[in-house]
Amino acid sequence: MKTITILIFSITIIACEKSEKTKISDNEKPRTDAAVFDKNSDSVALLQLTKNLYDWEENKSKTEDFPTIQKDKKDTVYSEIDFKKHQSRLQDLRNSNLFSEKFISNYNRIASSIDKELQKGTMVYNIGELPPYGNGSNPWCNCQDVPDGFLDKIWIMNLAIKENIASYNWSWGDGLVYHIEAIRENKSWKILNMDGFDYDSFIRTFQKNNDFTGYWENGMVTISVSKTSLNFEYHGQCMYTYPIKQLSDTDFEMIWAREMDCKFDNGTDRKFGLKNVPEIGKAFARFSLKNKVLNVDYYYKDWVDKYSKEVHEGVFTSDFYKKNY
Numbered sequence: 554m555k556t557i558t559i560l561i562f563s564i565t566i567i568a569c570e571k572s573e574k575t576k577i578s579d580n581e582k583p584r585t586d587a588a589v590f591d592k593n594s595d596s597v598a599l600l601q602l603t604k605n606l607y608d609w610e611e612n613k614s615k616t617e618d619f620p621t622i623q624k625d626k627k628d629t630v631y632s633e634i635d636f637k638k639h640q641s642r643l644q645d646l647r648n649s650n651l652f653s654e655k656f657i658s659n660y661n662r663i664a665s666s667i668d669k670e671l672q673k674g675t676m677v678y679n680i681g682e683l684p685p686y687g688n689g690s691n692p693w694c695n696c697q698d699v700p701d702g703f704l705d706k707i708w709i710m711n712l713a714i715k716e717n718i719a720s721y722n723w724s725w726g727d728g729l730v731y732h733i734e735a736i737r738e739n740k741s742w743k744i745l746n747m748d749g750f751d752y753d754s755f756i757r758t759f760q761k762n763n764d765f766t767g768y769w770e771n772g773m774v775t776i777s778v779s780k781t782s783l784n785f786e787y788h789g790q791c792m793y794t795y796p797i798k799q800l801s802d803t804d805f806e807m808i809w810a811r812e813m814d815c816k817f818d819n820g821t822d823r824k825f826g827l828k829n830v831p832e833i834g835k836a837f838a839r840f841s842l843k844n845k846v847l848n849v850d851y852y853y854k855d856w857v858d859k860y861s862k863e864v865h866e867g868v869f870t871s872d873f874y875k876k877n878y
Contacts, residue, residue, distance in 0.1 A: 625683035634668035692749030773867035825859035
């Protein structure tokens with residue numbers, strides 16, 4: 554009996570040790586399957602959130618973004634945000650159960666900024682024209698039109714999840730890529746941020762009547778203007794910088810210089826056999842903001858003509874227009 558008891562006891566110990574080893578092995582084993590499953594599950598949920606978002610916007614949304622109103626029916630401009638309709642819009646966003654309160658708060662902040670500039674008169678919204686803010690596209694997709702059956706074409710990519718925030722891009726093809734951030738609230742995902750409603754980007758599109766700063770273009774180059782300098786940007790890797798002298802709220806002079814961050818020479822040091830040519834440190838042109846257009850009066854007109862004919866046509870033009878992003 555003693556031998557049988559010892560044998561049973563030994564078998565029990567061996568079984569316990571094997572069970573313990575199995576537990577340790579399971580704990581030490583990388584949980585790759587679980588991690589992949591979680592990410593796949595979140596990916597499916599975020600794709601569905603995105604499709605629900607655009608189904609809502611296209612087919613179920615009842616109100617408009619940033620509605621405006623005239624002070625008088627005879628007015629030719631909109632003077633402020635129609636906050637009665639705007640409150641309905643905010644409620645519409647909440648009722649959809651698609652958006653976080655942070656997104657709705659940011660959306661409301663954009664509306665308040667538009668209202669402030671319209672009421673001050675620094676931003677003029679003429680009836681019958683496109684609004685003086687936004688990039689001219691639908692901010693929900695940064696697009697003009699949606700393709701047929703677009704909901705079935707949407708996929709997401711570049712998904713990254715950190716804690717309870719998901720960052721990803723979506724597309725329906727045709728070269729469109731749009732960025733969204735979502736937040737997990739009570740085990741479900743909600744929209745946190747959207748490309749077209751980023752506050753800083755949105756207010757940079759404001760076309761103010763008395764503000765010449767920002768980005769302007771003429772088809773050949775983009776110029777970025779601050780209160781102290783002007784940059785001629787030929788493309789993403791070539792920029793020439795010039796100081797400016799502010800003359801008024803709407804006017805400034807561009808001071809000639811040869812400061813550049815560029816791999817090619819734009820030929821602005823050529824004289825073309827002329828005696829009257831731009832000089833470093835002296836005013837080259839006067840820029841004036843009128844009716845949302847940056848007009849330019851060049852002090853060296855003969856040189857500009859020669860440059861346009863022999864080097865780059867379309868760089869030094871008489872007008873620059875606000876660049877939409």
